[in-house]
Amino acid sequence: xxxxxxxxxxxxxxxxxxxxxxxxxxxxxxxxxxxxxxxxxxxxxxxxxxxxxxxxxxxxxxxxxxxxxxxxxxxxxxxxxxxxxxxxxxxxxxxxxxxxxxxxxxxxxxx
Amino acid sequence: xxxxxxxxxxxxxxxxxxxxxxxxxxxxxxxxxxxxxxxxxxxxxxxxxxxxxxxxxxxxxxxxxxxxxxxxxxxxxxxxxxxxxxxxxxxxxxxxxxxxxxxxxxxxxxxxxxxxxx
Numbered sequence: 385x386x387x388x389x390x391x392x393x394x395x396x397x398x399x400x401x402x403x404x405x406x407x408x409x410x411x412x413x414x415x416x417x418x419x420x421x422x423x424x425x426x427x428x429x430x431x432x433x434x435x436x437x438x439x440x441x442x443x444x445x446x447x448x449x450x451x452x453x454x455x456x457x458x459x460x461x462x463x464x465x466x467x468x469x470x471x472x473x474x475x476x477x478x479x480x481x482x483x484x485x486x487x488x489x490x491x492x493x494x495x
Numbered sequence: 496x497x498x499x500x501x502x503x504x505x506x507x508x509x510x511x512x513x514x515x516x517x518x519x520x521x522x523x524x525x526x527x528x529x530x531x532x533x534x535x536x537x538x539x540x541x542x543x544x545x546x547x548x549x550x551x552x553x554x555x556x557x558x559x560x561x562x563x564x565x566x567x568x569x570x571x572x573x574x575x576x577x578x579x580x581x582x583x584x585x586x587x588x589x590x591x592x593x594x595x596x597x598x599x600x601x602x603x604x605x606x607x608x609x610x611x612x613x
Contacts, residue, residue, distance in 0.1 A: 417600050427533075427586060429604035475538060480592075480600030483529075485538045 386411045388488035391402045397466045404490045405450075407476030412450050417479045418452070420458045423468040423488075432474070435459065445471050466493045496522050498600070500593050501605035508579055509613055515575045516608045518589030524569035525591035529602060530562075533586045544597065545572045579612045586610075 388409045396402035409418065420432040432475045435452050441451050447464045463470055471493045476486040498521040508514050511604055526547050531539040543553045543564050551564035561583075563575040572591075576583055586609050590602040 419601065421604075426606070427588075428606045429539075429588065429590070431601060431603065433602055435600070477602075479602070481527075482541060482544060483602055484540075487538050490536075 386478055386484045388410075388476050388486040388487050390476055390483045392489045393487070394490045394492070396492040396494055399461075399466055399468060401439070401466055402462060402464045403466055404425075405463075405474050405476075405491065407459045407461070407477070407486055409457050409459060409478050411478060414492075419479065419483075420448070420450070420459075420461045421473065421475045421477060421479040422470075422472045423475065424469075429475075433461065463491075468493050468495060497593055497601075497603040498522055498542065499589065499603050499605040499607050500503060501589055503608060504606060505609040505611075507611045507613065510580050511578055514576045516576075516589075516610075518572045518574070518591070518605050519568045520591045520593070520603075523591075523593040524595070525572075526594045527592045528566060528572040529590045530564060530572070530574050531588045531590070533588060533607075535586075539588060542554055542574075576610065579610070581612045584610055584612045591608055 416437045418435045422430045422432050433445045433448050449462045451460045473488045477490045478484040499587045501520045502517045528545040529540045533539050534562045542557045545552045545564050545566040547566045553559045566572040588607045593599050
């Protein structure tokens with residue numbers, strides 16, 4: 385079975401600070417992909433970052449980076465220089481094909 | 496790139512009526528589209544996987560006769576909620592995998608449709 389676990393229901397961070405969101409997963413597949421999606425109050429799901437499991441190098445997208453620990457099945461998201469617009473629900477997902485989502489982490493950036 | 500639209504964005508209907516929601520990939524073709532339902536402050540729940548030209552695959556517990564899915568072209572999938580009842584009120588989201596493009600394993604999401612059944 386494939387599962388994704390996000391153990392932090394809510395988090396907060398001061399503006400301009402750095403925050404890390406945790407995600408662990410389980411899969412028996414060899415070729416898989418991991419994703420972080422952001423869902424702001426508008427509820428539009430926005431792709432933040434993706435990681436191919438066969439790549440050892442951690443993905444980065446501007447202020448967003450991941451720490452992918454394949455052996456530990458861990459895929460955390462680091463947001464640097466947090467901005468007010470980063471306030472949103474963040475979902476970790478496992479693919480490809482049918483996605484398996486975590487329960488989400490509600491992040492609030494405090495001015 | 497990889498934009499998905501949904502129409503309508505919100506709909507209010509009377510109990511017993513049917514509602515159709517459209518999901519379109521605007522700048523790419525999508526062999527596979529997905530339909531999700533999301534309750535407030537919860538994660539996305541997959542309802543069905545829609546494949547162009549074939550019958551949709553429904554998740555366990557989802558009534559296929561109530562939630563009709565049609566994927567007639569590579570850019571359009573529709574979800575029809577038949578004989579809607581108040582318990583069908585929810586936020587419905589579609590997503591699509593771009594076919595033949597670099598990130599074809601990635602799902603790109605529509606903005607969602609808020610359905611309220613009175």
